[in-house]
Amino acid sequence: MTIITAEAHPNIAFVKYWGQRNPELYLPHNSSISMTINSHLVTRTSVYTSNSLNSDEVYLNREKANGSQLERILRQVNYLRAKGEIPKDAKLRIASTNSFPTGAGIASSASGFAALAFALNETFQLNYSPKELSILARIGSGSASRSVFGGFVLWNRGLNDSGEDSYAEQIKSESFWPELRDLIVIVESRQKKVSSAEGMQRTVQTAPNYLKKASEAEVRVRSVKDFLLEKNFEGLADEIMTDSDRLHNLIAHSTPKFSYLTRTSEEIIDAIREFNVSKTKAAYTFDAGSNAHIITQEKYLEKLIPMLKGIPGVLQMIEAKVGGAPRIANQGALLTENGVLV
Incomplete structure (x- = not known):
């Protein structure tokens, strides 16, 4: 049996x-x-x-998944089985590794489920369109719908209860704005205490004005898209920071109260605000984790990097460029042809 291996990158919203x-x-x-x-x-x-195989098996970073973790990872597989796209008697062994910390706010679920969607599409010769791949990835993780594409991506929320109109599409390719950088500032590599799924549920159910803030975000998407297409960095950066503040303010007002941001995270925010006093040259944004993503342009890295390195609690920095779409890899399989874990 041929082993199909796919690779995908995370995204920053x-x-x-x-x-x-x-x-x-x-x-x-x-x-x-x-x-x-x-x-x-x-x-x-x-x-x-x-x-x-007696049953489906999943290995994450060489550790066997069980319970709710296994159930979630197999959502895409079971979705395809329900559609008749996978033979009901065929069992799967899936192995997946990340080159970066899992569950620390670097969108490992986005890249993971995007890679799995591509691998399943190739394994069973589904010939899915980009839209169908985005929906399949979304079944595993919402943000994975965006990692199906390279470059700059818009995930339409959709209105239908079926979800058929909730999918991502590429706005511009990775070559559109090559000067953009995501400087990822690692302050915590351990898995977060409150998962994204739990945090979302808590925020939606208890945060005041949640739906009002979601409506404001819908408007902001249009502004960000316009600034992006215009390559208006200052406008883009201001909106990015406003949205990050919106998210973490909502989280802070959830019950029971919790926060993904640490003292070091807050110091990074203060440092970027000071860096931008005369002109907006960088934007901070935080997903569901304490690690910062600093969106900037290549020309500002020389001053930004030493400034951020000097903040107590900063462990590591990763300079990331605009990335491409997932791909089927011809080497580096995590399983042998007999399905044995490498």
């Missing part, structure tokens, strides 16, 4: 999705817009299928 109108289908309350990021940030996923 400029306007974030946080909360679902349908948790089963990962249908969001608002649209979102993101940049796929490259560098050595990649998820590699290998798929082996055989009628001789």
Whole structure:
């Protein structure tokens, strides 16, 4: 049996999705817009299928998944089985590794489920369109719908209960704005205490004015898209920071109260605000984690990097460029032809 291996990159949302109108289908309350990021940030996923396997198996970073973790990872597989796209008697062994911390706010679920969508599409010769691949990726993780594309991506929230109109599409390719950078500032590599799924549910159910803020984010998506197409960095950066503040303010007003930001995260925010006093040259944004993403242009890195390195608690920095779409890899499989973990 041929082992199919796919690679995909994470993305960083400029306007974030946080909360679902349908948790089963990962249908969001608002649209979102993101940049796929490259560098050595990649998820590699290998798929082996055989009628001789007793059950589906999943290995994440060489550890066997069980319980709710296994159930979530197999959502895409079971979705395809329900559609008759995968033979019911075929069982799968899936192995996946990340080159970056899992569960620390660097969108490992986005790259992971995008890679799995591509691997399943190739394994079972589904010939899915980009739209169909985005929907398949979304079944595993909402943000994964955006990592199906390279460059700059808009995920339409959709209105239908079926989810058929909730998918991502590329706005511009990775070559559109090559000077843009995502400087990822690592302050925490451990898995976060409150998962994104739990945090979203808590925020939607308890944060005051949640739906009002989601409506504001929907408007912001249009502004960010316009600034992006104009290559208006200052306008783009201001909107990115406003949206990050919106998200974490909502989280801070959830019950029970929790926060993804640490003291070091707050110091990074203060440092970027000081850096921007005379002109907006960088934007901070935080996903569901304490690690910062600093969106900037290449020409500002020389001053930004030493400034951020000097902040106590900063462990590592990763310079990421605009990244491309997932791909089927010809080497580096995580399983042998007999399905044995490498």
